[in-house]
Amino acid sequence: MATILPTTTLDFNNIQGDILGGLPKRTETFFLFEIINATKFRKDLNKLIPLVKTVAGVLKDRKDIEDHRKKRLPGLLRLTGVNISFSHLGFIKLGIDDSSLRPPVDPHAGVLDPFELGQKIDAVINLGDPTKHNGDPDWDESFLRGHIHGVIVITGDSHASVNKKKSEIEVIFGAHTPNASLKEITSIRGDVRPGDQAAHEHFGFLDGISNPAVIGFDTVINPGPRPVNPGVLVTGHPGDPFEIGRADWAKDGSFLAFRYLFQKAPEFNTFLKKHPISEDGNGKVLTPEEGSELLGARMFGRWKSGAPIDITPFKDDPILAADSKRNNNFAFEGERSSQFKCPFAAHIRKTNPRDDLEVPPTGTGSVEANRIMRRGIQFGPELTTHEKAMGITEHGRGVLFACYQSSLVNGFQLQQQTWSNNPKFPPFTGKPNELPGLDPIIGQGSRSMSGLDPLNPEAQLALPNFVVPRGGEYFFAPSLHGLKGTIAART
Secondary structure, three states, rough: OOOOOOOOOOOOOEEEEHOOOOOOOOOOEEEEEEOOHHHHHHHHHHHHHHHOOOOHHHHHHHHHHHHHHHOOOOOOOOOEEEEEOOOOHHHHOOOOOOHHHHOOOOOOOOOOOHHHHHHHHHHHHHHHHEEOOOOOOOOHHHHOOOOOOEEEEEEEOHHHHHHHHHHHHHHOOOOOOOOOOOEEEEEEEEEEHHHHHHHHHHOEOOOOOOOOOOOOOOOEOOOOOEEEOOHHHOOOOOOOOOOOOOOOOOOOEEEEEEEEEEHHHHHHHHHHHHHHEEEOOOOOOOOOHHOOOOOHHHHEEOOOOEEEOOOOOOOOOOHOOOOOOOOOOOOOOOOOOOOOOOOOOOOHHHHHHHHOOOOOOOOOOHHHHHOOOOOOOOEEEOOOOOHHHOOOOOOOOOOEEEEOOOOOOOHHHHHHHHHHHHOOOOOOOOOOOOOOOOOOOOOOOOEOOOOOOOOOOOOEEEOOEEEEEEEEEEEEEOOOOHHHHHHHHOO
8 A cells, every 4th residue: 555644844836846846858958057257147047046947836847747648638748847056166156155065074084075076076086987097087078178067957848948948048147148157068968768768768777766755745655665854855854964054045955966877788788698697596498588688687676667676586577567556665675695586786776775774783774864866867869770780889878867865975976986886785695705796787896796697696797887977067956045045146
């Protein structure tokens, strides 16, 4: 049975819409900018604020979309959404004291908050991104030159709708004129994949199934992981580790981690074909196609349909995958000494170990504080016939990864550095030789993992890099109150 929770005092008219509701989209543009005239920018911001969609606006949009479907009207409902976030360098440029965004740390510990550090540096020292000979991350040049002060997220039903809204925003800030208050660093567009691949990333796996339910926002909670306190995602609420110390303008906001991730989809498919699993856990001999499909499912922890292998370990179950009351209702806890059903390093187990860490004596406690709200979208074309035949990437494609949290240290950074990049996580193994290995999808470093063969869990399989980071930054999405009262110039 689904659980119904009461609402709390979250102000849906004050929180930017992408954080809790997710801006409705078929296409999305991330408009990264540098502020070149801070005084004028703060004045111009007053004209942008009425365009910023709140959680309340998202809820209205979703109702309108549902009404449009019920009436069976042709086409998609024309909608756009705008949110804005700032980097630490952006707040410095604007003269905004953002010290309450950063956790109190021992000045002698030599540890910098990732938001203050910026992702270009954090990518090298903590995230494990490949580097160039000069020590910079091996990123797209647009993320290395100049200063990224902020990002405006623009979503919509079509390219035409988003482009029109982007042009409107450029006029507000005088872009492309001598009186501009900002300049574009880069704009990156993502699109929902076509047809039956909608909501699937370019490796073919259904995405976004296990976002956390939020107390005070979600009213119907499906079986599975417990709902999280709102402060895990929104600053200034229970669950925010620094709830008490936030400045008034910094409440009802959220940190946005943005990553420009390229996927080597042809190479991934070729790897599966070259390393099929010969038998499933029941001793059934598999065809090469079945063995390749099972290998991919054990790397991800789900079948391409979205069905979790913790429930259906050796055969896909699309009906289960489509059932929201069953497709997320598993915990891993019952298999702490075995990789039979799900490898320790499977992608969904690395990034959300669920009850793995909640059972003594090896558990470390609840993972609630480490949950994130993912809001990414795919980019790039579908695989061409030539790419499929050759098994080599010829066109850039991947994920514009975006996630929200009240603490980058507890959320995105920990998931990438301490969990995905750590070959000894989870902190237990079934046998001494069953070292989990890195996350086979997003782990950065010397890559291999155990547990892929259910009948030989100790066997390690070396893995090439299938996901290549090419840019990113950390931002903070302020509340409407913060935008109006502190960041924009008073009028």
